Amino acid sequence: MTSLPAVLITGASSGIGAVYADRLARRGHELVLVARDKARLDASAARLRETYGVEVNVLQADLTAQSDLATVEARLRDDTRIQILVNNAGIAQSGDFLQQSAVSIDALIALNATALTRLAAAIAPRLVQVGAGTIVNISSVVGLAPELGMSIYGATKAFVLFLSQGLHLELSPKGIYVQAVLPAATRTEIWERAGIDVNILPEVMDVEELVDAALVGYDRRELVTIPPLHVAERWDVLDGARQGLLSDVRQAHAADRYRHQA
């Protein structure tokens, strides 16, 4: 028997989510693994049960399908053992902005932004009720870098960072820990799925190294964890500048430079 809370991990069938599943099972957490590929989830669950002796449940869901999303939301609302959500499922952008179709735009936003937000919203009230729990949201360094040319994907990841910062402000006084994790290029299937050969990238992090580093940030209860950022103060300066900017926003009048010159 474990006294640790259970963890629901989305996108647990491969890549970052699969390594989170391994590491959290190793720590003794019971797991609920969510993704579309049930065969992969079942195989992973069997291995984790066998290796670590923890209970692992599989919940097959396409998080862009309303009925499946509602099923996962219900699980998060009702299963009181789950006190940690790892909001990881995501897809990358194939092609530049001019190559996007209505379908590809919808899919990116539905999975990376809408589903992630809906799942956080499903679990948060219950966590607040007990005054404990964790929401880990997987963002990306791309969310800080429009220069990288993945405008919609990056926008969803900027959304995830903003949402995490907002949830931290709203929920941490109620006992909830929120973490945003910003990987940079990490060797997973996401690249191939988006039609990008990962081997053309000059530098790529191994997925185990990424998740182990993210868990160091988690154990320190960091709000924003950027494993590939080697100078931590860069983030502090960026976020400090953002907060400083707010002190020069005056709502009553437009700034002088926007006033009509007579």
Ligand SMILES: NC(=O)C1=CN([C@@H]2O[C@H](COP(=O)(O)OP(=O)(O)OC[C@H]3O[C@@H](n4cnc5c(N)ncnc54)[C@H](OP(=O)(O)O)[C@@H]3O)[C@@H](O)[C@H]2O)C=CC1
């Ligand atoms: N790898 C990288 O370079 C980086 C990744 N990230 C982020 O990390 C997260 C994980 O990606 P990563 O591990 O790299 O990629 P993978 O492609 O390996 O994993 C993505 C996971 O999401 C699941 N998934 C995809 N579509 C859906 C869907 N419609 N419904 C439910 N689950 C779905 C996949 O499972 P299935 O197909 O079985 O549904 C899979 O388990 C993403 O949010 C990504 O944006 C951030 C920065 C860098």
Ligand SMILES: N[C@@H](C=O)C(=O)O
């Ligand atoms: N998944 C990557 C982009 O496609 C990233 O976030 O770096």
